Structures are given as structure tokens and as C-alpha cells.
Amino acid sequence: MAGLDWTYGVSTLRQWEDPQESCVVMSGCGTSGRLAFLISSGFNKALSQLNQSKVYSYIIAGGDRALLSSQEAPEDDPRLGVLSLKKVCEGKKRVLFIGISCGLSAPFVAGQLDFCLQHPEVYMPVLVGFNPAHQARDEPIQDCTFTFHSVVQRMQELAKSQKAFLINPAVGPEAISGSSRMKGGSATKILLEVAFSAAHAATFSNTPITYNGVLEHMKAYERTLDVTYSQTDGITTLVEAAGQSLRCSRHVYYLGWGSLALLGLIDASECTPTFGADYEDVRGFISGGYRELNNNDGPLTSLGPKFSIAHEDFLHLILPCLTDKDTVLLIYTHPDDATEVGNMARRVREKTPNLHAVYHQADGDTAASLQQDDIKKLCLSTLKITWPREALASGTLQHMQRELSTKLVLNAVSTGAHVLKGKIYQNHMIDLQVTNTKLYRRATRLLQKLSACPEENCEEALLKAIYRVDMLTVEMTSSDITTHTCFARNSTKVVPLALVILLTSWSLMEAESHLKQQPIVREAVAQWMWELRPLS
Numbered sequence: 001m002a003g004l005d006w007t008y009g010v011s012t013l014r015q016w017e018d019p020q021e022s023c024v025v026m027s028g029c030g031t032s033g034r035l036a037f038l039i040s041s042g043f044n045k046a047l048s049q050l051n052q053s054k055v056y057s058y059i060i061a062g063g064d065r066a067l068l069s070s071q072e073a074p075e076d077d078p079r080l081g082v083l084s085l086k087k088v089c090e091g092k093k094r095v096l097f098i099g100i101s102c103g104l105s106a107p108f109v110a111g112q113l114d115f116c117l118q119h120p121e122v123y124m125p126v127l128v129g130f131n132p133a134h135q136a137r138d139e140p141i142q143d144c145t146f147t148f149h150s151v152v153q154r155m156q157e158l159a160k161s162q163k164a165f166l167i168n169p170a171v172g173p174e175a176i177s178g179s180s181r182m183k184g185g186s187a188t189k190i191l192l193e194v195a196f197s198a199a200h201a202a203t204f205s206n207t208p209i210t211y212n213g214v215l216e217h218m219k220a221y222e223r224t225l226d227v228t229y230s231q232t233d234g235i236t237t238l239v240e241a242a243g244q245s246l247r248c249s250r251h252v253y254y255l256g257w258g259s260l261a262l263l264g265l266i267d268a269s270e271c272t273p274t275f276g277a278d279y280e281d282v283r284g285f286i287s288g289g290y291r292e293l294n295n296n297d298g299p300l301t302s303l304g305p306k307f308s309i310a311h312e313d314f315l316h317l318i319l320p321c322l323t324d325k326d327t328v329l330l331i332y333t334h335p336d337d338a339t340e341v342g343n344m345a346r347r348v349r350e351k352t353p354n355l356h357a358v359y360h361q362a363d364g365d366t367a368a369s370l371q372q373d374d375i376k377k378l379c380l381s382t383l384k385i386t387w388p389r390e391a392l393a394s395g396t397l398q399h400m401q402r403e404l405s406t407k408l409v410l411n412a413v414s415t416g417a418h419v420l421k422g423k424i425y426q427n428h429m430i431d432l433q434v435t436n437t438k439l440y441r442r443a444t445r446l447l448q449k450l451s452a453c454p455e456e457n458c459e460e461a462l463l464k465a466i467y468r469v470d471m472l473t474v475e476m477t478s479s480d481i482t483t484h485t486c487f488a489r490n491s492t493k494v495v496p497l498a499l500v501i502l503l504t505s506w507s508l509m510e511a512e513s514h515l516k517q518q519p520i521v522r523e524a525v526a527q528w529m530w531e532l533r534p535l536s
């Protein structure tokens with residue numbers, strides 16, 4: 001793994017043992033921040049079980065509301081990153097800071113790493129991402145003297161004397177271009193869990209940190225992939241059900257238990273920025289609500305309906321209007337949550353037969369299987385992920401494997417469903433939200449690729465679609481990208497609309513009305529590409 005001395009890196013984690021004086025902070029934007037939350041929660045729980053104080057903290061750009069909703073704009077703000085880091089680390093003398101940015105691109109994280117580099121007496125910076133260092137983003141950051149790329153270069157230099165760490169293995173391209181929530185997110189989870197597990201084993205059970213030990217742990221995750229992806233039929237059934245629901249403008253609901261439910265919440269929250277989905281399209285609910293989530297800011301229900309996440313909320317707000325066109329997916333571990341799952345399944349079944357289950361169970365647990373039969377009878381499909389005894393390691397690792405497996409299944413379900421809904425064109429998400437600088441640039445590049453028009457024309461079309469005008473005013477064209485992306489928060493179908501404008505001579509209104517007639521964006525795009533192809 002490029003640039004990583006595992007033994008040193010992991011034993012470095014051990015030094016942060018006194019929670020009064022020291023802490024481990026993980027920080028990121030979007031999916032990376034959500035995984036920081038998931039991982040810090042998991043390892044703090046493991047510490048509590050050992051009667052140890054918690055040492056892990058998380059930071060997510062945009063604060064706790066970003067755990068459950070799309071908050072892409074704060075990603076652009078390095079000062080915000082520094083402020084939130086200072087707040088979490090107040091009074092600490094030693095901080096292991098882990099900045100996560102899959103694309104090595106988020107200014108929020110770059111600001112934090114720059115701050116750590118300026119204060120080496122307190123902070124040890126680690127960067128986790130999945131691009132080669134030379135591909136780190138080199139775009140100037142407003143009011144800053146550094147870019148992400150220049151921060152990476154400084155870290156590379158310091159990494160030689162192990163005063164900083166850069167963990168950036170290549171994991172290959174994502175199946176859907178730009179969707180780092182999938183491979184990038186899973187790799188983040190694996191990497192950090194392997195590192196912290198080794199540090200915990202070394203600290204609390206004197207297990208030496210060895211190359212082979214780390215490798216064995218990695219292999220447990222490899223088996224997780226095998227166990228999960230051997231279930232293609234079950235996953236396909238779920239993708240089809242969810243796709244059907246989205247195609248007829250209905251909904252997909254994940255009802256989960258424990259941290260598996262958190263993966264449902266995370267997966268659902270990502271659909272908004274990734275596919276331009278409405279928050280109601282795919283929604284997650286967790287048994288126990290905010291009590292179970294245990295996030296820094298506590299209940300967020302007052303922020304609006306999308307922050308109602310408890311099963312009770314589902315029962316009060318969603319169940320009464322549920323139809324058989326909606327897909328409901330139960331996510332749990334058997335037999336831990338069986339009684340509650342059975343009760344919920346019965347309630348849902350009264351409203352719709354379109355009920356499915358994904359559950360994890362240890363091989364040979366026959367008593368558990370009997371109990372499961374009742375739930376099975378209520379479900380249209382059940383995806384049972386059986387963990388061979390030999391594939392299961394002890395407590396925490398088992399749990400982390402099940403989490404990863406759940407993540408893989410749900411990523412497949414939500415991505416597949418949006419593919420069926422027509423949100424993907426030639427492996428590109430064409431209906432992405434344009435709500436921060438990175439996404440604005442991504443949208444412009446995508447338009448260039450699909451239309452073959454020059455960059456300036458693409459940007460012009462993008463602005464017309466954002467501001468919904470045929471003629472851009474000077475005020476619009478002279479505004480900065482932040483202004484554009486703020487405005488774009490309230491605009492829908494921006495990129496598809498810009499593409500129609502580029503490919504046709506239609507006015508904005510004409511383009512909008514054509515798009516309304518053919519809401520399946522992929523089919524509309526394919527049709528325009530065909531009709532407007534140059535004659536040879």
C-alpha cells in the first residue's frame with residue numbers, strides 16, 4: 001500500500017491513549033464524514049465495552065445535519081474545517097487527525113490538514129483518499145495560499161520522516177463515474193477499521209502489530225465481499241423492486257436495526273446529491289431513532305421532516321400512506337432483533353405485500369431459523385446472508401463485516417434502482433446536484449464530454465439551467481462559483497437541461513417542456529444524441 005508503513009502507522013495510533021489529553025479525530029465531507037461518524041461510534045462503543053473512556057471524535061462538513069441530508073456547500077470552506085477541528089480538540093495536547101477525502105479534493109479537509117501541519121506539536125496528520133498524490137486537486141481555494149495538491153506535497157515530504165501519513169491506495173475506478181460513496185466509502189471503512197482494530201488489540205490484549213496480522217484482517221473483508229456478492233439473485237430482486245418503485249415516483253424505505261440501520265440512513269442520504277433524488281425517494285429509519293444514533297448534536301427532528309428517522313416516525317408519517325408501489329426493506333441481524341422485526345413486518349404487511357428483508361445470520365443457527373420463518377412468510381423476498389463460522393472472527397470484526405456487507409447491498413440497491421429510473425447515462429450520473437465547486441466542475445466536464453462543445457459554451461449552458469434564463473445577465477456571469485452553487489440548491493434537473501440547450505436550438509422553456517415529457521433522463525439524452533448526431 002503506497003506510502004504506508006503499517007506497523008508504525010498502527011502503533012502510532014496506540015500513543016493516543018489518555019482521553020483527557022489526547023484524541024483521535026476523523027473528518028470528511030458527505031460520505032467520508034458519515035463514515036467518520038460510523039467508525040468513531042463503533043470504536044467508542046468497543047472502548048466502552050472495555051470500560052475505557054472514548055477517544056474517537058468525528059467531524060462532518062455542515063455539522064450533524066449532513067449525516068442525514070445533502071450539505072455539499074460547506075465542503076468548499078477550509079476555514080470552517082479549521083474551526084470545527086479546533087472546537088473538537090479544545091484542551092487536547094495530542095491529536096491524531098485523520099482527514100478523509102476520497103478524491104483528495106475537499107477544501108474543508110485541506111484546511112484542516114494545513115492547520116495540523118502548522119501545529120505539529122499537537123497534531124499528527126493522516127490523509128486517507130483513493131487517488132494518486134499527483135492527481136490531488138490543484139484548483140486555487142478562495143482566500144488560501146494552498147491547494148489540496150500543495151498540502152499533499154507537504155505531507156509527502158513529512159511522510160518520509162513519519163511526521164505525517166498519506167494512505168492513498170488505488171482502488172480502481174468506481175462503477176458509476178464520480179460515485180466515490182461506493183468503492184471509496186467501502187475502502188475508507190476497511191482501512192480505518194483495520195488500523196484501529198490492530199491498535200485496540202495491541203493496547204488492550206497485548207497482541208503485537210504485525211504485517212501478517214493486518215493482512216489477515218484485510219482478508220476477512222475480502223471474504224465479506226465474496227459472501228455478499230454470492231447473493232446476486234437476492235440482490236437483483238431487491239434492485240428490481242426498488243427500481244419499480246422509483247420509476248412510478250413512489251418510494252423505497254429502509255427500516256433497520258442497530259448500526260446496520262445507520263448504513264441505511266447513509267445510503268438514503270447519498271441519493272440526493274448523487275442522483276438529484278428527492279429526500280422522499282429513498283429514506284432510512286432506525287429503531288430507537290436519535291437515542292440509537294447517538295450523534296454529537298442529539299435529536300435533529302426540529303430541522304424538518306427529513307430528519308424524522310425513528311421507526312415510530314415511519315409508523316406515524318409513512319405507514320398510513322404506504323401503497324404496494326412502495327418498497328419496504330427490513331435490515332437486521334438474526335436473531336438479535338427478531339421480535340421487533342416480526343412486529344414491524346406485520347404492521348407493514350397490513351398495508352403492502354411489497355416487503356423485503358436483508359438479514360445476517362450465523363451458519364447453523366437452527367433455532368434462529370425457525371423464528372425467521374415467520375418473518376419470511378410476511379416478505380416477498382428475503383436475502384439471507386449466512387456467515388460461515390470460519391469466516392466469522394470475534395465480536396467487533398463480525399459486526400464490521402456485516403456492516404460492510406449491508407453497505408454493499410444497499411449501494412447496489414439504490415444505485416441499481418436509479419439506473420432503472422434512468423438517472424445514469426453511459427456510466428455517468430447525469431442528474432447530479434451542482435451544489436459545490438467540485439460538483440460544478442464535474443458537471444461542466446460532463447457536459448463537454450456529452451456535447452463535444454467547448455468549455456465556455458458548456459459553462460454558459462450550465463448557468464442558464466441554474467438560473468433558468470435564456471439570457472444571462474452580467475450579474476450572473478460575473479458572480480463566483482459559490483454564488484452559482486448556492487442558487488443551484490433550489491434548481492432541479494440542471495445538468496440534463498444544460499445538455500438539451502447545448503444539443504438543440506431550443507429555448508430554456510422549450511427544453512424544460514421536452515424534459516417534462518420524457519422524465520427518464522437517460523432516454524431523453526439518448527434520443528437527443530441520436531436525433532442530433534452529425535450526418536456523415
Ligand code: F1P
Nearest residue numbers: 029030031032101102103104106
Ligand atoms: C466528498 C463528497 C462525496 C459526495 C459528493 C461530494 O468527497 O461529499 O461524499 O458523494 O461527491 O463530495 P471526497 O472529499 O470524499 O472525495
